[in-house]
Amino acid sequence: MKLGFHTGYWSAGPPEGVRDAIAEAERLGLDSIWAAEAYGSDCLTPLAWWGASTERVRLGTNILQMSARTPTATAMAALTLDHLSGGRFVLGIGASGPQVVEGWYGQPYPRPLARTREYLDIVRKVVARERVEYQGEFFQLPYQGGAGLGKPLKSTVHPLRTDIPIFLAAEGPKNVALAAEIADGWLPMFFSPRGNDFYRTALQTGFDRPGARQNWDTFEVPAFLPVVVHDDVEQAADWVRPMLALYIGGMGAKGANFHFDVFVRLGYQAECQKIQELYLDGHKAEAVAAVPTAMVEDVALVGPLAKVRDELALWKESVVTSLLVNTDVPTLRALAEIVG
Incomplete structure (x- = not known):
């Protein structure tokens, strides 16, 4: 099993201590570092900025997020970062959810699987430096209509x-199967070894x-994994509860929340119904408090280092090939020694 470092989401600004953590990840010989985006910071700029020191x-x-960029724009970014990093870039993409796609990006969400197929087809054509002609249901290159002057192009680079x-990235069974069919890896967000057979x-x-x-x-499964080492399990779990409450309760509507479905x-x-009801009613603190410690322990490693070491064995036996840990520098060092 490989070990990577996930820089996590920004809040009001860049994550605290991220530069030191990336430097330590490089020094320790970790496999990878990863950057995220939602509806604030983007994931390409920090990856280029921080990655330049590795x-x-x-x-x-x-x-x-696919809805944030056309397929050709995504492919251009991938070509650029791959050159600048000397062939170290990995393009992790996902459809996100209707709340973000339609509310933030102003794009339609229905039929995300079919849209994803077309998106990857076009990205791969650009990266292979083919002349891009594509007449799909969701994407047409050249564009049909407009000035009528578009022509098939290929990358100048x-x-x-x-x-x-x-x-x-995928959570439901159909999306996970699609990842295995058309991609080179699957990025689970809330993976639990207890769900290993399902996945x-x-x-x-x-x-x-x-x-x-x-x-x-040949397929890779790098899984996001929060790790909080603390002598008190409950206090360690308190660091993770707000994220779970947000995703279970607030990232989507009732009946249309893929994170909710995972749990x-x-x-x-x-428990999920209670968290969602509290969160959507505006009682966020109560929603956080309603996240049981067992739920946290299913998708994160929390508590004393000995407990973390013991529970890592379950992850090593799963379909996961890399652990993308979000943690502090001392814990990163300890994990690098444990994972080996």
């Missing part, structure tokens, strides 16, 4: 690599489809 770690987006790895089945569905790009031997599949339906 030489070995892979640089990944987790995740670049010659790619450093003509097949930059693309990892797909293994979904991935196998994708691998079994005609034309699947990868297989179990329902783990057996927390009643």
Whole structure:
């Protein structure tokens, strides 16, 4: 199992201590560092800025939101960062959810799987430096209509690599299967070893489809993993509860929240309903308090270092190939020694 560092989301500004953590990740020989975006900071700019001080770690987006950029703009960014990093870039992308796609980017959300297929098709054409002609349901190149003067183009930049790895973020079974079929890796956000059989089945569905790009031997599954080392488990869990309350309660509407569904599949339906009701009613502190410690422990490593070490064994036995830890520098050092 590999170890990577996830810089996490920004709040009002850049994450505190991120430069030191990235420097330590490079020094420790970690596999990768990753930057996120939602509806504040973007993921490409910090990755380029912070990644410029590294030489070995892979640089990944987790995740670049497809609705924020056209497929060709995303491919241009991938070509650029791959050149600047010497072939270390990994393009992690995802469809996000209707709340962000339609509310923030002003783009339609329906049929995200079909849209994702077309998006990746076009990105790969650009990266391979093909002349891009595409007449899909969602994307048409050249554009049909307008001035009528568009023509098929290919990148002026010659790619450093003509097949930059693309990892797909997904949570539901159909999306996870799609990742196994058309991508080079899957980026789970809230992975739990208890759900391993569910995800293994979904991935196998994708691998079994005609034309699947990868297989179990070559496919990557880098999983986001908050790690909080503290002698008191409850206090450690308190650092993670607000994030879970936000995603379960506030990132979507009732009946249309994929994060909510992840935890329902783990057996927390009643707890999720309570968290969501409190959050949507404006009682955010109560929603945070309603997140049980067991739920936190399913998707994060919290508590004394010995407990963290013991629970890591479950992750090593799962489909996960890399742990993308979001933690402080001392814990990063300890994890690097444990994971080996």
